[in-house]
Amino acid sequence: MLIHRPDNITPFEITPRPLFDRRREFLRLSVGAVLAGVLPAAQAKLGPIRPSAYSIGETQTPFKHVTGYNNFYEFGTDKEDPARTAHSLRIRPWTVSIEGLVRQPKTLGIEDILKLAPLEERIYRLRCVEGWSMVIPWLGFPVASLLKQVEPLGSAKYVEFISAVQPDTMPGVKNRVLDWPYVEGLRLDEAMHPLAIIAVGLYGDVLPNQNGAPLRLVVPWKYGFKSGKSIVRIRFTDSEPRTSWMKSAPREYGFYSNVNPEVDHPRWSQANERRIGEFSKRKTLMFNGYAEQVGQLYTGMDLRKQF
Amino acid sequence: MNPALIKPPLFLACLAPLAYFAWSAEADTLGANPIEAVTRGMGFWALNFLLITLAVTPLRKFSGWTWLVRLRRMLGLFVFFYAVLHLGTYLWFDQFFDWSAIAKDILKRPFITVGMATFALLVPLTVTSNARAIRALGGRRWQQLHRSVYLIGLLAVLHYSWMVKADVSKPLLYALMLGVLLGFRVWWRVQERGRQMAGAGLPKPSRRIIPLVVRK
Numbered sequence: 001m002l003i004h005r006p007d008n009i010t011p012f013e014i015t016p017r018p019l020f021d022r023r024r025e026f027l028r029l030s031v032g033a034v035l036a037g038v039l040p041a042a043q044a045k046l047g048p049i050r051p052s053a054y055s056i057g058e059t060q061t062p063f064k065h066v067t068g069y070n071n072f073y074e075f076g077t078d079k080e081d082p083a084r085t086a087h088s089l090r091i092r093p094w095t096v097s098i099e100g101l102v103r104q105p106k107t108l109g110i111e112d113i114l115k116l117a118p119l120e121e122r123i124y125r126l127r128c129v130e131g132w133s134m135v136i137p138w139l140g141f142p143v144a145s146l147l148k149q150v151e152p153l154g155s156a157k158y159v160e161f162i163s164a165v166q167p168d169t170m171p172g173v174k175n176r177v178l179d180w181p182y183v184e185g186l187r188l189d190e191a192m193h194p195l196a197i198i199a200v201g202l203y204g205d206v207l208p209n210q211n212g213a214p215l216r217l218v219v220p221w222k223y224g225f226k227s228g229k230s231i232v233r234i235r236f237t238d239s240e241p242r243t244s245w246m247k248s249a250p251r252e253y254g255f256y257s258n259v260n261p262e263v264d265h266p267r268w269s270q271a272n273e274r275r276i277g278e279f280s281k282r283k284t285l286m287f288n289g290y291a292e293q294v295g296q297l298y299t300g301m302d303l304r305k306q307f
Numbered sequence: 308m309n310p311a312l313i314k315p316p317l318f319l320a321c322l323a324p325l326a327y328f329a330w331s332a333e334a335d336t337l338g339a340n341p342i343e344a345v346t347r348g349m350g351f352w353a354l355n356f357l358l359i360t361l362a363v364t365p366l367r368k369f370s371g372w373t374w375l376v377r378l379r380r381m382l383g384l385f386v387f388f389y390a391v392l393h394l395g396t397y398l399w400f401d402q403f404f405d406w407s408a409i410a411k412d413i414l415k416r417p418f419i420t421v422g423m424a425t426f427a428l429l430v431p432l433t434v435t436s437n438a439r440a441i442r443a444l445g446g447r448r449w450q451q452l453h454r455s456v457y458l459i460g461l462l463a464v465l466h467y468s469w470m471v472k473a474d475v476s477k478p479l480l481y482a483l484m485l486g487v488l489l490g491f492r493v494w495w496r497v498q499e500r501g502r503q504m505a506g507a508g509l510p511k512p513s514r515r516i517i518p519l520v521v522r523k
Contacts, residue, residue, distance in 0.1 A: 068339060132343075175476070177473040264415065266415075267469075267472070271408075
């Protein structure tokens with residue numbers, strides 16, 4: 001016969017009832033399986049990743065919130081804006097110039113920066129000055145590894161971190177809510193502290209644009225705004241940098257901006273925080289829970305005055 | 308136009324923002340910080356209804372639709388309704404009824420102080436928004452009391468702009484809208500004064516003539 005009729009369907013070809021009923025979940029699991037196959041590839045792109053003793057064991061904030069609730073004013077002042085608009089950011093070619101009080105200024109390409117030091121996974125708390133917090137598995141390396149590429153002069157006391165301005169890709173910089181480019185800064189010993197990292201990824205993959213691709217600062221014991229995103233310039237100085245937020249509201253944002261439940265911000269109480277995804281609030285910890293590691297950087301300082 | 312026909316659908320429309328937030332909370336589409344979204348959403352709608360209420364009189368004067376004024380009380384009560392929800396989410400989900408923390412917050416944070424003052428000023432207006440209160444107070448005193456809505460408008464916008472961290476473009480937009488609405492009142496007052504001044508030359512302005520009724 002020309003027309004072939006199929007045999008009766010054999011039992012093993014029939015989708016089991018529970019799976020048939022849970023098609024959505026089945027699909028999700030399949031996608032998960034595919035992604036699991038892709039992840040090693042992403043790691044290959046970023047190189048091998050090692051765990052770090054500085055990581056904390058607290059529940060990590062879901063990826064969708066880490067990448068969907070961002071303060072990145074260059075892409076708009078609503079927290080949902082960056083996830084929507086930051087795809088346009090040009091992240092290649094990307095260079096970082098290290099200059100100021102150094103013996104030999106240098107400009108490094110992102111490809112070379114990625115090879116500077118072995119990547120580590122650092123699971124850190126992130127505390128925003130607005131009273132919310134997250135736990136984020138960053139991928140990166142100590143800031144010190146980058147700063148050691150140049151020889152700072154003895155007179156260098158501070159480091160300024162300057163973020164990119166791309167007027168054609170950043171809808172937010174038309175709005176002069178802050179003095180662009182975004183400038184942040186650290187004291188040299190803070191920047192050299194092993195907890196301070198340059199992050200180039202999160203959740204096992206390259207850094208999403210809305211989180212500050214291709215490289216950003218992460219200083220976990222300070223309020224989130226101290227960790228500049230999409231860094232293009234690093235400058236060693238002998239005087240305290242005037243950061244964008246200090247220029248915008250000097251009474252509200254100090255140079256140090258260490259997480260401190262005892263020093264209140266005029267707009268938000270800093271005693272408590274809401275961990276994203278949780279209902280009740282948590283007590284905010286001194287130096288965001290990193291007091292043991294960084295406390296000695298501030299001995300003898302009045303943290304109320306030098307906030 | 309019969310306001311009795313408009314009131315029921317308008318009442319339901321005024322509940323739409325609340326329904327939207329309830330539905331979004333249920334569907335988990337309020338984002339990473341749903342409590343903040345609800346708190347801000349309720350405050351946002353209290354302010355919107357305040358501006359809508361303040362728009363009733365200008366709209367009535369320009370359109371000649373006198374029946375509009377009969378919707379004003381309901382719109383005004385919705386200002387209070389959303390203000391209660393706004394304050395309630397703050398007291399409950401933000402402070403968890405920790406009264407000493409709340410008291411400290413009111414004293415320390417100017418935008419909270421202003422927000423609380425705004426709410427306190429709304430209470431007498433809500434309590435007196437019925438015919439019995441108008442009779443008890445007398446129309447003139449009732450009207451004087453309800454003029455505090457202009458101050459409430461100014462404080463509400465101030466509360467909004469002090470809450471914002473850096474980008475004050477939206478509070479400025481609200482300040483502008485409020486400015487236009489209050490500007491009408493100032494303009495009408497200036498015109499009224501002009502009329503009165505012009506009338507001052509006459510021996511006796513007609514509106515001040517008190518009819519003499521001989522009583523036994």
